Amino acid sequence: DGLYSEAQNDGLLSNGELYGNNYITIEDAVAYSVKCLGFTEVAELKDTFKTNFEDEGMIDSDLIGYAAIAQGLGIVRGNLFLPKKYVTKADAAEIIYNILLSAK
Numbered sequence: 001d002g003l004y005s006e007a008q009n010d011g012l013l014s015n016g017e018l019y020g021n022n023y024i025t026i027e028d029a030v031a032y033s034v035k036c037l038g039f040t041e042v043a044e045l046k047d048t049f050k051t052n053f054e055d056e057g058m059i060d061s062d063l064i065g066y067a068a069i070a071q072g073l074g075i076v077r078g079n080l081f082l083p084k085k086y087v088t089k090a091d092a093a094e095i096i097y098n099i100l101l102s103a104k
Contacts, residue, residue, distance in 0.1 A: 026091065027059055027083035030076060031066040033095055039069050053081040073102040 024032075034043050043049075043065035051068045053059070059067050059081060067083070070076045075098045085091075 023086040025083060026076075026081065026085050026087055027063045027067065029087045029092065029095060030070045031063050033075060033099060034066045034069050037073075037099070039066075043069050051081070052079065054079050055081055055083065059083045073099075075099055075102060 031043070034040070044062075045065060049065045049068035050056070051059075051064065051071050053067065053071065056064070056067075060083070063083070067076070067081055071081075075095060077098065
């Protein structure tokens with residue numbers, strides 16, 4: 001609860017993004033990561049982004065910008081995004097690792 005409150009106070013999560021004990025999807029985890037990196041305003045530009053993910057049509061239209069930025073920064077690699085997949089510890093570790101690599 002404390003982490004959620006802090007993320008909400010920092011503007012990283014809105015009330016609609018507080019999931020409690022529910023699972024987080026890949027597209028949500030990537031959006032949170034991109035917000036933490038400070039790209040929120042750019043990611044939310046409507047109809048601006050396209051990705052090379054084969055499953056782009058499955059990504060929530062409000063989150064395409066986040067997926068495109070994550071792909072461009074190398075936070076998400078490969079040709080599949082799997083946006084509706086629930087995040088595992090391994091997925092979260094990979095996202096964090098790739099963020100650290102992109103910061104070099």
